[in-house]
Amino acid sequence: MVGKRRRSRSTGRGRTIEARCGDRGAPHCVGRPVASAFVVSVRGSHPSRARGGPPTLDPLTGFADAHVHLQGYGAAERDALLRRARAAGVVLVLAVANDVASAAATMELARASRHRPDWPRIHPGVGWHPRSARVPTDDEMATLERMLVDPLAPFIGEVGLDDTSPIGIAIQRVFLERFIELSAAHDRPLNLHVRGADSIAWSADRVAAAGVRAIVHYFTGDPALARAILDAGLWISVGRPVLRRENGPLREAVRTTVPLHRLTIETDAYPLPGRATEPADVVGVTRAIADLRRCSIEMVRVATNAALQEALGASFAWTSSGGSAPP
Template structure:
């Protein structure tokens, strides 16, 4: 591969990757994926993500996923601030709202989301956002704060996409786009995302691209499969893969303040 890629979202602390971190990152590098963002979903996984980022020279986030909002305590801000003091931590999150599964009560989700947005604003860090079936509340709450960030794993509709873009957010596209069945609507929307707001991510070990062939025996997604997402996205934009690789890498460095823009 003549171009390099950045995976803007990997759940490397997931149990499916236990004892495999070095091999996963090595395979990613061999596939041209030079950097990965390791996602934190609660305080424990955020700490583990940071440790992996330090060990493997990568980046991480620190935050509480809406599924885990019910576990947040009064110490949340102090815990996240301590993690964010490390240079490898480049965003607050994964945070947001999930009304699809409601693993945490919705009022608790909204409260914990607001607390993390306020902290990101205070620390001047981007936010790493999750939203499922909650775009109205998500947009309303985001407008209360002056934050920048990424809408991770976007699978919404055109109206939501337009409003997220109007807020200045970057949009993360996963292997969902490689599924000609459930990803058909997303495929139609992707070309309407400005190239300077586009990110690509695996969300590994989840959402393995349907275009991967042969499928790994484990059926597990990993960063080395990011080129399949890049290829599909490039086809949708009717551009060379190298252009998508370059722009998404540039965008990653820009939104996470890794270089001046």
């Protein structure tokens, strides 16, 4: 059974958005506190974030993609899809890593995005994908932890459990426990890849017990599974599957069960022949959620941006792609 979360965090003071949604969606839309600029006073273990840096951005003007894989694209293709995303109104992407090499590459892309106003701002994750061919060595785990000390990396991901991995579930659990420990030690939320009710329940219990923040990425389950995740204090992220009518249980969960202040939106874009998903598609996903909930697209965009801010924590500064790089 999924346990209750032992402690929670908040973005602090906020304003209330009064929405007019459909009757069924209204309990999840009306009267939730949303940070007025979605930028919290920088505090905690990374004081360097409070000095200088780029201008803050009101996310009323843009969309966010909570999970993309950028490192696998060729340079020209990646540049084009990032420019298309920015032209579509996407102002921020969370770029996950699969291993040490991809984490390093993604961090370099994040630095480059500080000087590319035609790209969304890239925020890199540090992690080890559960479907990798092997587990990380001790040296690789130490390298990942050193990367987490960098204020540039605001989250851990992609990490989790997958029963299709060549690595056994028992071993995967050992390493997920280690990433949960790193999350607690460095105040970095987890971007979780978990497939199957048992893996979701186990992960949610461990996250709740540790009192850390986590987003369950690319959720495709039903209302009951969504409720279990929410009861454990985690956030839920959805992508393009919510557009398809045949995914009735997922669409019902998004429509009736997951409140907007606990929902984030992603594309899970990565290079794969025959798969055309890219960060610009987050706009269409947002529109589909608005249609399901009988809310405006602006309502969904603002509320889910606030949810992402809260999931990432108080030391995360939501910033535009322009401006000077942090010191």
